Amino acid sequence: MRVLVSVASRHGATAEMGEEIALELARAGHDVHVVEPDEVEGVTDYDAVVLGSAVYAGRLAVALRALVERFGGQLRARPVWLFWSGPVGDPPLPITPPDDVHVIADAVGALEPRCFVGRIDPGVLDLSERALVALTQAPAGDFRDLDAVRAWARTVAENLTAQPV
Ligand SMILES: Cc1cc2nc3c(=O)[nH]c(=O)nc-3n(C[C@H](O)[C@H](O)[C@H](O)COP(=O)(O)O)c2cc1C
DSSP: OEEEEEEEOSSSHHHHHHHHHHHHHHHTTOEEEEOOGGGOOOSTTOSEEEEEEEEETTEEOHHHHHHHHHHHHHHHTSOEEEEEEOOBTTTTBOOSOOTTHHHHHHHHTOEEEEEEOOEEOGGGOOHHHHHHHHHHTOOOEEOOOHHHHHHHHHHHHHHHHHSOO
């Protein structure tokens, strides 16, 4: 199946997850296209879509939300999976999902939205981001579990194979 993977990432951690997901889907035999949300011109060419977003200040990325606003109808007409990368630390915090994740999931009919633990690299943050991290005492580090990301991608691949074309 022809699959679009579109991930909104500010500092690369979530984009790398998207690349891992794309690799797993391709390994399973799917024709995978990775396109940044702002570059997506429509989804009618795809049989299925995987959307991903980093979370900042309790919300999914603007680019992801804008993509859903532009193509909500087209997205709803095909299987869509949604993941986000947000909580950091061990145990990962915050435990609450982004404020808008259910709205976005409902808007596209996303199948089982999935949270993955993220990464904070202090070296790439701008001043306001550093201030927010200091204020919330969010721990720096790479807490991502890429094996979990790949395993999720394999379940997506299996489900895609099972979807009627
Ligand atoms: C300034 C700042 C604010 C953040 N706010 C949240 C938040 O509200 N909720 C959350 O779950 N994660 C939050 N995070 C964690 C990021 O979502 C996480 O580090 C993510 O993996 C970053 O992905 P990216 O490198 O693709 O941008 C925040 C990180 C930073 C640096």
